[in-house]
Amino acid sequence: xxxxxxxxxxxxxxxxxxxxxxxxxxxxxxxxxxxxxxxxxxxxxxxxxxxxxxxxxxxxxxxxxxxxxxxxxxxxxxxxxxxxxxxxxxxxxxxxxxxxxxxxxxxxxxxxxxxxxxxxxxxxxxxxxxxxxxxxxxxxxxxxxxxxxxxxxxxxxxxxxxxxxxxxxxxxxxxxxxxxxxxxxxxxxxxxxxxxxxxxxxxxxxxxxxxxxxxxxxxxxxxxxxxxxxxxxxxxxxxxxxxxxxxxxxxxxxxxxxxxxxxxxxxxxxxxxxxxxxxxxxxxxxxxxxxxxxxxxxxxxxxxxxxxxxxxxxxxxxxxxxxxxxxxxxxxxxxxxxxxxxxxxxxxxxxxxxxxxxxxxxxxxxxxxxxxxxxxxxxxx
Amino acid sequence: xxxxxxxxxxxxxxxxxxxxxxxxxxxxxxxxxxxxxxxxxxxxxxxxxxxxxxxxxxxxxxxxxxxxxxxxxxxxxxxxxxxxxxxxxxxxxxxxxxxxxxxxxxxxxxxxxxxxxxxxxxxxxxxxxxxxxxxxxxxxxxxxxxxxxxxxxxxxxxxxxxxxxxxxxxxxxxxxxxxxxxxxxxxxxxxxxxxxxxxxxxxxxxxxxxxxxxxxxxxxxxxxxxxxxxxxxxxxxxxxxxxxxxxxxxxxxxxxxxxxxxxxxxxxxxxxxxxxxxxxxxxxxxxxxxxxxxxxxxxxxxxxxxxxxxxxxxxxxxxxxxxxxxxxxxxxxxxxxxxxxxxxxxxxxxxxxxxxxxxxxxxxxxxxxxxxxxxxxxxxxxxxxxxxxxxxxxxxxxxxxxxxxxxxxxxxxxxxxxxxxxxxxxxxxxxxxxxxxxxxxxxxxxxxxxxxxxxxxxxxxxxxxxxxxxxxxxxxxxxxxxxxxxxxxxxxxxxxxxxxxxxxxxxxxxxxxxxxxxxxxxxxxxxxxxxxxxxxxxxxxxxxxxxxxxx
Numbered sequence: 001x002x003x004x005x006x007x008x009x010x011x012x013x014x015x016x017x018x019x020x021x022x023x024x025x026x027x028x029x030x031x032x033x034x035x036x037x038x039x040x041x042x043x044x045x046x047x048x049x050x051x052x053x054x055x056x057x058x059x060x061x062x063x064x065x066x067x068x069x070x071x072x073x074x075x076x077x078x079x080x081x082x083x084x085x086x087x088x089x090x091x092x093x094x095x096x097x098x099x100x101x102x103x104x105x106x107x108x109x110x111x112x113x114x115x116x117x118x119x120x121x122x123x124x125x126x127x128x129x130x131x132x133x134x135x136x137x138x139x140x141x142x143x144x145x146x147x148x149x150x151x152x153x154x155x156x157x158x159x160x161x162x163x164x165x166x167x168x169x170x171x172x173x174x175x176x177x178x179x180x181x182x183x184x185x186x187x188x189x190x191x192x193x194x195x196x197x198x199x200x201x202x203x204x205x206x207x208x209x210x211x212x213x214x215x216x217x218x219x220x221x222x223x224x225x226x227x228x229x230x231x232x233x234x235x236x237x238x239x240x241x242x243x244x245x246x247x248x249x250x251x252x253x254x255x256x257x258x259x260x261x262x263x264x265x266x267x268x269x270x271x272x273x274x275x276x277x278x279x280x281x282x283x284x285x286x287x288x289x290x291x292x293x294x295x296x297x298x299x300x301x302x303x304x305x306x307x308x309x310x311x312x313x314x315x316x317x318x319x320x321x322x323x324x325x326x327x328x329x330x331x332x333x334x335x336x337x338x339x340x341x342x343x344x345x346x347x348x349x350x351x352x353x354x355x356x357x358x359x360x361x362x363x364x365x366x367x368x369x370x371x372x373x374x375x376x377x378x379x380x381x
Numbered sequence: 382x383x384x385x386x387x388x389x390x391x392x393x394x395x396x397x398x399x400x401x402x403x404x405x406x407x408x409x410x411x412x413x414x415x416x417x418x419x420x421x422x423x424x425x426x427x428x429x430x431x432x433x434x435x436x437x438x439x440x441x442x443x444x445x446x447x448x449x450x451x452x453x454x455x456x457x458x459x460x461x462x463x464x465x466x467x468x469x470x471x472x473x474x475x476x477x478x479x480x481x482x483x484x485x486x487x488x489x490x491x492x493x494x495x496x497x498x499x500x501x502x503x504x505x506x507x508x509x510x511x512x513x514x515x516x517x518x519x520x521x522x523x524x525x526x527x528x529x530x531x532x533x534x535x536x537x538x539x540x541x542x543x544x545x546x547x548x549x550x551x552x553x554x555x556x557x558x559x560x561x562x563x564x565x566x567x568x569x570x571x572x573x574x575x576x577x578x579x580x581x582x583x584x585x586x587x588x589x590x591x592x593x594x595x596x597x598x599x600x601x602x603x604x605x606x607x608x609x610x611x612x613x614x615x616x617x618x619x620x621x622x623x624x625x626x627x628x629x630x631x632x633x634x635x636x637x638x639x640x641x642x643x644x645x646x647x648x649x650x651x652x653x654x655x656x657x658x659x660x661x662x663x664x665x666x667x668x669x670x671x672x673x674x675x676x677x678x679x680x681x682x683x684x685x686x687x688x689x690x691x692x693x694x695x696x697x698x699x700x701x702x703x704x705x706x707x708x709x710x711x712x713x714x715x716x717x718x719x720x721x722x723x724x725x726x727x728x729x730x731x732x733x734x735x736x737x738x739x740x741x742x743x744x745x746x747x748x749x750x751x752x753x754x755x756x757x758x759x760x761x762x763x764x765x766x767x768x769x770x771x772x773x774x775x776x777x778x779x780x781x782x783x784x785x786x787x788x789x790x791x792x793x794x795x796x797x798x799x800x801x802x803x804x805x806x807x808x809x810x811x812x813x814x815x816x817x818x819x820x821x822x823x824x825x826x827x828x829x830x831x832x833x834x835x836x837x838x839x840x841x842x843x844x845x846x847x848x849x850x851x852x853x854x855x856x857x858x859x860x861x862x863x864x865x866x867x868x869x870x871x872x873x874x875x876x877x878x879x880x881x882x883x884x885x886x887x888x889x890x891x892x893x894x895x896x897x898x899x900x901x902x903x904x905x906x907x908x909x910x911x912x913x914x915x916x917x918x919x920x921x922x923x924x925x926x927x928x929x930x931x932x
Contacts, residue, residue, distance in 0.1 A: 069883050070883075075894040075897045075898055076898060077898075095883035095884050096883055096884060097800070097881060097882070097883050097885075098878075098890075098894060099878045099879045099881075100878070100879070102626070102629075102630035103776060103779065103780070103878070103879040104879070106780050106783060106879075107783050107799075107800075107879060107880075109787075110780075110783035110784045110786070110787035110799070111783070111787050111790065111796065111799050111800070112787055112790075112791065113791075114787070114790040114791065114793075114794070114795055114796040114799065115796065115799075116796050116799075116800060116883070130633075195521070195526055201614065201617055201619075203614060203619070203623065203626075203627055203631065208631065236517075236530075236533050237533070237534070237537075237617050238617050239510075239537065239615070239616055239617030240507060240511075240615060240617070241615075241899065243899050244507070244511065247511060248511075248514060251511075251514040251515065251518075252514070252515075252518055253514045253517065253518060263899065266898070266899050267899075270899075270902075271713055271714055271900075271902045271903070272713070272901075272902055368631070368633075369631070369632055369633050372627065372631035372632050373438075373441055373445075373632065376441065376442075376445035376446045377445055379445075381449075381617060381619055
């Protein structure tokens, strides 16, 4: 391959000259032994654990209390603070593997009954439903969870629970659009919005869930028309993140963007002045207030069927529904709490109260494949 | 007559005893290679096992998005190839045959963009279409929506192609420069004496001689382009690889996704076959290395200026601009990001990359030596298959490895290997073996076979012969290969992300997490350190390679 040349050179040169030895050690003054032993420690630990568990007939396997492992799609640093709080309160340490929800589902399937995971967390309801369908989750019997979390934001069989809510809203250019011109997701397909709408790729789960909610409300045929209508009115082909849609609104490429609420909060509190200016330039509109309400999704989690520590894992789920955890979400990630009566952050208060679509979120999972098909058929990339 | 006649059988006897002895030991080596080769193929085979099942959504795909996946993939392959050739070939020719201001700087500087992960470059360069919005708006108001749509698309595809070519062209540059600087003075001089201009010499003599090297460099670039996921998704250019994930996870149709993956692998296989066909001829034409190297011509006037520009543009796009942006962002945020945890991650990234690079290179050496000992056709074929890992998207390999290790765990009845460093290390081996294997194979094949024979006649085992004779002779190649693998692992994201143990972060996963949260400015610090560590590795690579000798 391309390196043949180099290797040929090197080989040739090595014959004539003593090759430079110890370059790596002089350039990277690293304690390699220390590092590698650090790296392999987990494996060795586990091998030891295996030996121990074999020798004491699996006692260790059943009762390694005091630690739980999360497979989580959530990447927020503020979650780590919550885990520390939980540890301080209960003495249960929280270990985390952060990766994409789809890949984590594959990992859980592959690991099967030997998985280390106790809890699976995602940033959307559809993939919690998928995990349930794949038989990865187990029913949690918890009066606390059932009482505190509204029924439409959790699985009917208790396989998963939503802990924070995000609304998919319209972010409009304050200087060009009057809120009175906006009404619903459906209205954005009208002629008045030609070349003015911005939205990200249909690979994104939040768009898939939004479309699933449209399918649930109007049926597949109408939903296909809707997706075609939105795509037809787009200012440019879908690209970038939700934040990039708002940046394009602020710059005047389009006038209204379909985005999640918390991204507005993240922009408004960014390190970058340009981002804060974007947040200044846009207004927030909650669509479909006169109809079914604004589409909402949850970030939630469930108990892994093959968890070795279901008791502690359930405690952790209950902790996420506690006042303490619920209060922290609006302040750190600008997500809405699911528990009634928890105070919002000032920014969220400024957006105002809204009516949310009460569709049972299980539907988002059930209709997800159909949503992707409709996107493909509508040509929404 | 008699004496001669009696001598021959003795020699034959010696040779045949050696051969018998070899055959016995060779079988050990080939068994090793076969087992290892199979282990490496297994994760990909697991994923591809559904290739012949008709997926339920295949018709849906065929009637909707499939053709755009193909078109986008082909457009990107074409664009990135053309731009990479423009960025790499002429600079490689200039630094190896001409003398102009900054030549030494460009000679090593042009390798450095390799240290920048494609996804980091994509974040930086997505600002270009963003900054061009006012221009696009004026096009829309002046020339209408049609013109706007065209301009927007051209701009986006153009920037994406330049971004990818900007960080990938060094693969081509390295191979082209090595090839140019190996060419014999005599050939070039003959061309000049026959009245050819320097341009004609370049096109008629130097370029054809370097064709195999160019194809080899390009094939690496194309594999990277084909299996990229992050950058194409961000720029809204869905390729076949994005189609794989969308079909698998979005449509929940694994069979159709596997079929798409099969198409990708097949495409890469064709590319590799073409490259090998090219190389077969190249071996023939490579002449004695003892000839005088090309003496560099001093450039004057406009040519001097042009040469500097030709080298500066790719360097600016691939390295200077992204790095200066990363530095600006890092200056805003380094105080928050640089905490003790961060240094633990730095240590882990370096340790993991270095350790895995050395192990992978060692395995590649054993692999290549087995092929040298036992040059049977089927063994070579197996070796070829084991290079498939580099051509497959990281997440596909990850899923294969997870399924394989999950099955191993089931044998033990406990999580012994899943989610350990062993899983990550093995996945790296599957993915990057070929990066080390190719140069080491080439290096070993240049070690004269007679040395091996002498060692064996003197009673040394194959392993001893490898360790005592071959490895010292290819020490430089060994280190160079390890460095390339090191840089690749340092940048690697999808495998590490999904296979890692709990609470395990590397620089790349941290950078990705921050970017995912939209904290691009904070993501710059780990990204910058990845680039710096990668660049240090590449600097060693440069020092090792012999073109610096011609001072």
